[in-house]
Amino acid sequence: MEKIISSPGKYIQGKGALSSLAKYSQQLGDKALIISGSTVQQIASHIITKSFEEAHAAFHMETFEGECCRKEIDRLVAICKAQGIKVVIGVGGGKTLDTAKAVAHFYQVPVVIVPSIASTDAPTSALSVIYTVEGQFESYLMLPKNPEVVLIDSAIVAQAPARLLVSGMGDALATYFEARANVRSGRPTMAGGMPTQAALALAELCYKTLLKDGLKAKLTVENKVLTPAVENIIEANTYLSGVGFESGGLAAAHAVHNGLTLLSECHHLFHGEKVAFGTLVQLTLENAPLEEINQVLDFCRSVGLPTCLADIGAADVSNEALMAVAKAACAKGETIHNMPFEVDADAVYAAILVANQLGKRH
Template sequence: MANIIGSPSRYIQGKGEIKKLSSYAGNYGKKICILTSESGRKRVEPAILEGKGDADLQLIFKNFNGECSMTEINRLIGECKEAGCDTIVGIGGGKIHDTAKAVAYYMGLPVVIVPTIASTDAPCSALSVIYSDEGVFEKYLFLPASPNLVLVDTDIVCKAPARLLVSGMGDALATYFEARACQRSNAGNCVGGKITLAAMALAKLCYETLLESGVGAYLAVQAKACTKAVEHVIEANTYLSGIGFESGGLAGAHAIHNGLTAIPETHAFYHGEKVAFGTLVQLVLENADMEEIETVLDFCMEVGLPTTLADLGIKEVNPDQIMEVAKLACSENDTLGNMPFEVTPEDVYAAIMGADALGRYYAAE
């Protein structure tokens, strides 16, 4: 199997870039479907229309109904076909991005992704995570290519609640550890190949950037300031993590996240918040060096990422419920099989309980 790395054709990050969307998207089509939430449209439409000017483009806004499910994807495919759209633009968060990518894939159209938050590494990936209409993980939809363009306006991202940036840090936190596990097991990555040196270097840089700039970025965003630390973390959450996870591979942390979606109490928490706890579970499962685990715990506590089950809304731990999480995480279509050793549901159950105990111990210090 060849070594393969995937990435968007172009990644653009800077202040005020949303005004140039029409110019960028106009390179791919002239009848552009812009998928966004109703509230998101109110925030971005004035700047987009200002930047469009007299350009010979038709912008068709479509509302996203909240879940990246096949029901929603098929609804939007029908509406975009009826409108004759030739380019799909997804503006918003991870589920909008994944929905836009899936719609573009099934329609055979180019796709432009515009994050308004830096809460996940979804923007750059050739992957859509599909959920049921009720929000339970169903499957990964692996796509043949990454988005044609990813456009990040840091002015917009900086105005989002700090919790969203922190959630992105939680998602990005897993990148290096999952890629490392895949490298050790010689597992395939998410783009159908083995891990390149470049992908592993980006994954490691992602982790190092979080440790160096994460706390400063968290504090700056709380003050509504777009500092260099914020810009570095936006790049880590969006690009470094996006390329790192996809071309490095997924392992334990995201499988644990997917299992946790079966517990209703966790639905109030963001993807990256659950992935952060999944990273701790993976490290316990690996019996990682305690100094490394402590570094991850300290980082999570400093920026407010979950380190216990209680932090994810699970106030009363039901052993049968946790075992169900463990069984789902070990599903054949998930990524725990990429760990460099055999993993059973009993192993995952023990690692979840062990990670929770560690989190409670360090929080009490």
């Protein structure tokens, strides 16, 4: 099987980068549909509007309705047709960006991804996670190519709530461990082949960056300022984790996340917060050395990521509900089957209980 690395055509990160959006958009198409949530519009719409007006570029701005689901994708594709759109731009968080990628795919135009937060590794990937209207995981939409441009204004990211950056660290935390499991199992990655050495190096660098700069970055954004540590964590959460997961592989951590979406008690959590607990479940499932588990627990505690069921609001969830989570994590086609050994619901259920105890004891 071939080795494949998949990445966006161009990655741009820096203070004030959003003011250059029209320049990069015009290189791809002469009329843009800009999809963003209402909160993001309040923060960034004046910068975007100025960028397009100064470039004499046509655009139509549309408000994202909150869920990356088939209904919302269809609504926005219809707007593309009515407006004669030539390029789609997603501005916001993970679900907005996944929606923009899906809309561009079905309408067959280029896409520019503009994260306003660094809370997931979704921006760089050729993947959209599709949910139901109610917010439950439905499927992965595998896209034929990565975004043409990913542009991230680090000054805007630094102004977002610290919890969002920390959630991105939780998502990025899984990257190295899932890639490692994929290499051991020899299963193909999201990119369609075996991991390259470059992808594995990025995944490992992602983990090392979290340990080195994660706490400093959290403390920095709590004070609404920008430092090299924040820049490094934005890159780790967005680019290193994005390329690392797609070309290194997913495994148990994200499958457990998908199972946790069944629990209404966990619906208040961000994606990366559930993935962080899923990472601890994966390490327990594979019987990782206690020293490694403790290092991950130390990191999670330092930045405020969940380490036990109580932390995710599930302390009083019944054993039957936890078994349902385990069964969902082991569904046919789930990424948990990329682990280098056979996994069933009983094993995942046991790993959830043990990971919970390790987190509580720590």
